[in-house]
Amino acid sequence: MRLFATPRELRQRGVLGMNQRNSDFIMRYNPRRLYPLVDNKLETKKLALEDGIAVPELYGVVAIEHQVQDIASTLADHQALVIKPAHGSGGSGILVLDGRMGKFFRKANGSLLTIEAIQHHTSNILSGMYSLGGIPDKAILEYRVDFDPMFEHISYQGVPDIRIIVFKGIPIAAMIRLPTRDSDGKANLHQGAVGLGVNIASGETTNAIHHNHHVNQHPDTGHETSGIILPHWDNILRLAMQCADTVGLGYLGVDIVIDRNLGPLMLELNARPGLSIQIASGQGLLTNLHKVESHKQLPTDINARLQFAKDLSQPEDIMKVIN
Amino acid sequence: MNTNVTAKGWALALILLGLTVTAYKAYELGLPLTPEQNAEVWTVQAQVSFEGAGKPAKLSLFIPENTPGFMLLDEDFISSRYGLTIAKTHENRRADWAIRRAKGDQTLYYRISVARSNLKIDWETKPDFPEPPDYPEPYASAIKAIIDDVREESADVESYTLELLKQLNSSAPNENVELIRDKATSVGQWTDEIINVLKGVRIPARTIWGIDIIDSANNAILRPLLQVHNGDKWLTFNPETGNEGIPNNYLVWKVGNRDISSLEGGNDLGINFSLTRTYTELIDVARQGAANRDSFFSEFSLLSLPVQNQNVYQLLLMLPLGALLVVFLRTMIGLKTFGTFMPILIAMAFRETQLFWGVIMFSLIVSIGLMIRFYLEKLFLLLIPRLAAVLVIVVILMLLISLITNQLGIERLLSISLFPMVILAMTIERMSIIWEENGAREAMLQGLGSLFVACLGYVVMTNENLMYLIFVFPELLLVILGLCLWMGNYTGYRLTELVRFKGMLGKEVP
Structure with missing residues (x-):
């Protein structure tokens, strides 16, 4: 070649x-x-829902640091879910949880995470680690697609x-x-x-x-x-x-x-x-x-x-x- | 399409304007386009000594003011206990030293540094026409005869003076000339006699005194030249040979016949001139000599700023060039870097440490920082505190490196104060994120890309020729701006895309 x-x-x-x-x-x-309509995934979701476009169901939004603790309850309600930054780019910062194994959560690749690790990931999202320009962000919790x-x-x-x-x-x-x-x-x-x-x-x-x-x-x-x-x-x-x-x-x-x-x-x-x-x-x-x-x-x-x-x-x- | 045309038009206009002004300054004002690595700088020292009489003493010394063919770079007065004032007289400058009590041998120095320059400097003063003197006999008739002879052969002040000098210095002089010649015992007196003759035809004339700057010497002497005014400017002649113009290496020291130095309250006044040759970079010469120029462009030149500000600007002016490089490497070549201008800031830091140590330093700090950053990841810290922690670690690393290299005797790395620590910390953070998100390969690729751009930036931004060029011709910034606009309109493929899309060739074009 x-x-x-x-x-x-x-x-x-x-x-x-x-x-x-x-x-x-x-x-x-x-x-x-x-x-902003597309850069903010929360905004995109809202617009899509208004126009009747099918999107994965929104389970919750974490907007401030102090809500990070509350993730546990959302996690308890759903076997599988996705946590992603509202302003992420190029698929960065997306955490896919496939299910449970005792007190651990299983990632798509099979590795196990503690609740603390998930919470840390969420606060990383909030502090803007994955957003363009590092501006503070929100974390979206949504339905994990069952392909x-x-x-x-x-x-x-x-x-x-x-x-x-x-x-x-x-x-x-x-x-x-x-x-x-x-x-x-x-x-x-x-x-x-x-x-x-x-x-x-x-x-x-x-x-x-x-x-x-x-x-x-x-x-x-x-x-x-x-x-x-x-x-x-x-x-x-x-x-x-x-x-x-x-x-x-x-x-x-x-x-x-x-x-x-x-x-x-x-x-x-x-x-x-x-x-x-x-x-x-x-x-x-x-x-x-x-x-x-x-x-x-x-x-x-x-x-x-x-x-x-x-x-x-x-x-x-x-x-x-x-x- | 229209916006493209407008942008291209602006680009072209800016480039043309920048180049035109540059060309004007280079060819009309005679600013050199390239720095000669070493320009000759001459230091002339006047040593004045006298014997103090134990009472108040006042010493005056004429010092150079207008120096055609040379630019004045620097001057020094070494006269510890003396009070010093500098007086501007009609066409000269005079240093006046005074002291309350001078006893024993006293020595004072005046030192001036000059460099050759092709800038035109002239005397602005316009003299009055002298009254024809009443010459005593037998000179009166001799001078009258000479005056009449010369007038036959000349048209204006210049040709008159040339003809007069030719006749007076003739190797076969007539008796009139001989009569005048006998009066003069030195070149100075000879010049005075010529001036005296010129007064007879109401041509303003004067003597200037200067030093031939040819070789280092301990006993240089002042030598006179004759100047006549043609109603417009002063013309210079050698009183003995009639050669016109100020010789190339002749440094004008003073105008007129007053004694070079004078003393009140002391004895045995002596003066000695010595010459030394040194070499210095032309940019310094150009910078220091700025005051001597008068042109719109040079008055508004960066060279007229105070020296410490100039140094800042010299650095600042290289930034656009670095930016241009980044624009080129990213839109034409398609290199990937961390942040847009981060590599340029790193390149600026390399100026302090030199390239080799800079690269070592950068790699060392980033890789150690990265390792620590990966450990911090496990501690589940919030973003801002973690960034701050990385910054502190970067500072500690630099401190350690400085201490270690100091022990090893490598002094280069001590001068890293300017190394942009915040930028290093951000680089570590971004690199670690890309490492996690896009894999080690992508992180290394971007890291090396940044380092490469930084190195290239360093090479460009520390290039002596470019530094000189932009500093002396800041209008080249317009050219850079124009090029940026031009490249902003480039919609062709990036060089890296030719590789990226090579897979498309599998599909045959029918």
């Missing part, structure tokens, strides 16, 4: 670079005043999530992030999660990358990653579009999980979604971005948009655009 690609080759494949993402899309389509059994053989601990990029209300790219042993159960590509491209038109998984290399199997389970048809695909796309409508950001990353019982749930929104999705899906974002941008009149009805998005990402259509 070559050491690097030339700028020309990347342009031909419609690869979006960080600088262009920032100046041509984020700065242009995402008004700064809307950032759909179809993911069992392509995921190692943790919860796989679906990232969809929605541009001007149209889903233009999607991938699934699969936790691995490397990533310590986290669905973060930097940390070694597998990125698995999803065809928008069919909801079928395509190629996968792990640590920036193409793979065909999940590194831990050895299961084939391509050709999986995602359940509820149309609903997932609708959910993503609804989120974009609710929050009003033109260039948005929507993270969705599929719960075994509840179906697709929106986990969080991102006003600055990363670029790795291009490597996972094997397609540059610019192609679709420019196609959407060049349309004077985009459909407004959600089903019309769904069809538009699917047509946009038809493989033969991509060929046409590149030529």
Whole structure:
């Protein structure tokens, strides 16, 4: 394999670079005043609930240090839950508790925690350790997603999530992030999660990358990653579009999980979604971005948009655009 | 698209403006663009001695004021028990020393440091036209004959003086010239005679005295030159050869014929000039000589600030350059660092310790700090107290390192007072979070990235040429600003993205 690609080759494949993402899309389509809506997960949850968007149930909020002691009672009510910072970024500071073992709590990776350790983690969240700029934060306690059994053989601990990029209300790219042993159960590509491209038109998984290399199997389970048809695909796309409508950001990353019982749930929104999705899906974002941008009149009805998005990402259509 | 064009327009305008002003200063005002590593600096010392008579004594010494071709860097008066006043006379400066009782041998020194300079310095004074004197015979007719001869051959003051000097110094003099020549026994007197002749045609003239600065010497002497005023400025001539202009290594000491020094209340006044050559950095020369310039740009130059403020600015002015480097490395190259400008602050700290020890110091403190920080994690401390604890530990570590290196005799690390401890503490905190969140690899990558940028920043920010350039031409900051605006509009791929997205090549483009 070559050491690097030339700028020309990347342009031909419609690869979006960080600088262009920032100046041509984020700065242009995402008004700064809307950032707090997505940067604060509590705010996002509230907005979503108002608009009838499915989200994991909120168990409680810890806003001040002194409430940290009260976690114990919330923990007592639920076998499994997630504690995360309201202002966390890139999945940092998220603690997933899968269950109990005597007086210990079991983390996703099987390790055990004492109540003190959980409380310490919570006060770390409050003091702003995981928030941008270290400003004091709140901790959110919420339902731990019980992921759909179809993911069992392509995921190692943790919860796989679906990232969809929605541009001007149209889903233009999607991938699934699969936790691995490397990533310590986290669905973060930097940390070694597998990125698995999803065809928008069919909801079928395509190629996968792990640590920036193409793979065909999940590194831990050895299961084939391509050709999986995602359940509820149309609903997932609708959910993503609804989120974009609710929050009003033109260039948005929507993270969705599929719960075994509840179906697709929106986990969080991102006003600055990363670029790795291009490597996972094997397609540059610019192609679709420019196609959407060049349309004077985009459909407004959600089903019309769904069809538009699917047509946009038809493989033969991509060929046409590149030529 | 429009905003892009506006930003690019601003960028271009700023860059052009900065470069234009720089070019003007470099070529019109003659400020050098590069520092010569070593500029010659001459120290001239006037030693004045006399024999005190046990009563009040007053001693005067003319000292340089206008020094064309040289800039005055520094001067010193060494005269312990004497009261000193500096008087400005018409065209000179005079140091007046006074003491209540002077007994025995007295020695006073005046010391001046000068360096060559291509800046133009001139005398502003305009003399009156002299009245033609009544020359006694037989000189009257001789002078009249010479005056008339010369007038035939000349058009203006300059050519008149040149012709006069040619005739008076002719190797085959006529009898008129011979008559005047016989009167003069020294060059000084000879110059006076010439001035006397010039008075006959109402050309203002005077003698200036100066020292030839060529080699270190213990007994330098003052030598006179002739100056005539052409209604506009003073023109200088050698009274013996007629060569025009002030010679390159001639330091003007005083104007006029009054005695170089005078004494009241003592005997045996003696004066001796000695010359020594030293070398110093040109930036110091440029800085110290600032007072001698008169131009809008040099009056508003940083060189006219007090020296201790200049040092602060010299540091401050390098910051934008560091920032530019960070902009470049992050938007064009795509390097990852802790914090945006943290590496630049680290680089500033490296100035104190030098690069090698700075890097060792940084790595040592961060790695030990990191280990302790991991232990603190187990104590379940709140964020702010933990940050404070890390800060205290950083200070203790630095103290220990200083004490140990002092014992080992490595003095470099003693000068770490400026090492930004708060920044180190924050670095340790951020690194430990990234370590936990994104793994050791990512933490090391960002740590090394920061260190790399800091090293590069150090190299750029301590570059003598750049330091000199920005300090003397601060308008280059406009160029830096322009470049920042320009890069702020760069939407192309970062260099690291060419590697990051190489996986995309697997997909063939049809």
